[in-house]
Amino acid sequence: MVENTAALSLSQQDSDFSTEFKICGFVHYLNLSGVVIGYTIASSNSMMAIRRSNCFNKSGGKNPCRMNPYIIAFGITEIILSQIPDFAQLWWLFSVAAVMSFTYSSIVLGLSIAKVAENGKFKGSLTGISIGTVTQTQKIWRSFQALGDIAFAYSYIISLIEIQDTIKSPPSEAETMRKATLISVAVTTLFYMLCGCFGYAAFGDMSPKDLLTGFGFYSPYWLLDIANVAIVIHLVGAYQIHCQPLFAFIEKAAAQRFPDSEFISREIKIPISGSHFYNLNLFRLVWRTCFVILTTVISMLLPFFKDIVDLLGALGFWPLAVYFPVEIYVAQKKIPKWSTRWLCLQLLSAACLIITIAAAAGSIAGVVGDLKSVKPFKTFY
Template identity: 45%
Template sequence: MKKQENFCVEKGEAPQEFDDDGQLRRTGTWMSASAHIITAVIGTGVLSLTWCLAQLGWIFGTFLLVVFAVISWYTCILLTNCYRSPHPVTGTTRNYNYMQAVKTNLGGRQYIWCAIAQYETLIGVSIGYTITSSISMGAIKRSNCFHKYGHDKGCHTLNSSYLSIFACIQLVLSQLPNFHKLSFLSVIATIMSFVYSTIGMGLSIAKIAGGSHPKTSIGIPPKEDMSSKEKMWNIFCAIGDVAFAYGFTSILFEIQDTLKSSPPENKVMKTATTIGISASATFYLLCGLLGYVAFGNNAPGNYLSEFGFYEPFWLVDIANLCIVIHLLGAYQVVVQPFFAFVESWSRRMWPESRFVNKEYAIGYFRFNLFRLIWRSTYVILATVIAMMFPFFNAFLALIGSTTFWPLTVYFPIEMYIVQAKIRRYSFRWILLRMLSLVCLLVSSLAAAGSIRGLVVSVQTSKLFLSVS
């Protein structure tokens, strides 16, 4: 049977004011889509990569950084073709989000599983961003304290106040009505991610040039102060952190849905995906490898916020401030699809409710009571969970390990097989299923390591008393 490589018909021309689906004409380009992708990908993940290499060594660590990037890029390319699906009446129909694409191509049961995996990712990432932002805020205060009183001082501070500050800002930003209003946040966040990544690389180079030559390892690093079992768990956790670093497939369709109809959305999205993942992978490799040279096998979990660098203190402060600004925008990029899902479901359930549907205007600002209360409640609950489980590396690893396989590998491959009508047990079918199986095994090991890390962290910490 002849395989069809371009599955979805992409329409080129759109009316002046409305697109072919009756919605307001979309105005996104490859530049805005690339900015959304970089904002979603380069975030908390870059901060832990030096620690990951310290657990994995040169060969295995570099190999994983490249392989996860290639897998993510390949499966995202497959996904871009599924934004439009054949329709018996209109010719094609748009899949506005990941879940709709799964339901259209794979059916209802897969749809439910996808919903669980996708919203677990979005919720988990928003909590992870809250944790990381509070740590970076605390690091700014500690940096100035170290500069004033010396590096031998503890300068410790509770993170609760910083978590509350981040939450208050998100209470305001969360009232942006939809994903299409986030372009300015994504552009700012993208700039910030480049700034703090560049500062991290610069500080690493300065540390290396200053004569820092800590021990590194070609293979898995030996850990004399750690049992073999403990070292194995750390390796699994590091794999989960690397998997987390490249995840953005859960919001790919929301990003693609911002693009203009001409040129075809799938072609533009492929360009944006290639640019976004290439830029992210380049920064990850540079930050991770340079950081590993600078810190060696004893690298900190977060090399900008756990004081791998002390001086110049003002540059460390700028880097951490950029992290906070970046995550303020990235939080909205990842959580808006979840907001949209809940609000769309509520409108279908209660179409006559004024509380759910009525929009009020105060000047140029429009608000809805349900949106105001629901989104504010979500931000508060996410902040409370971040206060309860403020464990950077283990938390990121858990999110990455439990969502990488279903969202980045399994569903894209299954939808590709269905739409391309790949014959069962053909060579390509076998290769794709083998890729999926290998990724499942890797994700399972990483999940085990991250869960174990969380359990150990919970046992040795006090509830709501996170200290930087």
């Protein structure tokens, strides 16, 4: 009788873990899809900013630029790169993307510091934008949206496992990943905090949503163009980082479901040069191309990046960065319920859930406001 009860308890526990596993996977891949849509919009904004610098020179800013051609150009680039079979073969693109991130961050920081020096003082205040410039309600919503911005910065965690799988050992992959994560998060936090603080100090209440594409700076044009090119290249790589896990999941699931299908499993060797071949898989070609086209079309329907980013950050932050990691840690370490450590972890999870709800509410308000002024496929920059 005791054995049967224990077996039933274990079976129920396994069922609960299976359900949570499926929910985590669904949120994970939904978040990946949303992130790449945001990256598509952001890259087109940067490409338009390069064009717009010419618009300002020639027409004083009266010649608007359509967004759609740049989104389509980005989509075509991603269709080509998405045909590279797996994560490990894209290491060179990720390295270039990392260098580009450092490049445009440095340019923004340098221009912000120069602007503060030109002003001779720090603009803005410790409490943020002043009531009067915006209403009290708008300030509350914007504060919630800012939480979504911060939460979006945690989107990198959904690719850590895939990146770790490409690392050679020894030393152990976990040890290498721990050091790499510590260094990268520290450097990124330092740069982005400096960019945000000096950007606000430079423009105060009149700070644009994006210091580069919002034209907080108008000169030197060539330096702004370099920064925006760096953003585009960075996002080309970031798109692939977030897409590859989704690609691999769908292709593995399809191969398991239809093991005898030649369309899914057959690899056609195409000679490239000498003894090098490219393995063309028809299912991979069709599925990945359709996915990129879908994200491109959605990007043209919703061409407002910041509020989309806020919403994605809010929706993905608590379940992927807090709740599931906490539950996994509790199960792995066998932390007893109602112990001090268990209570602290649950309080942390609850606090982050409240932040997620507030950020999502602010982001939805921002998206609703954007929808009132945006015309799908026809929006100008």
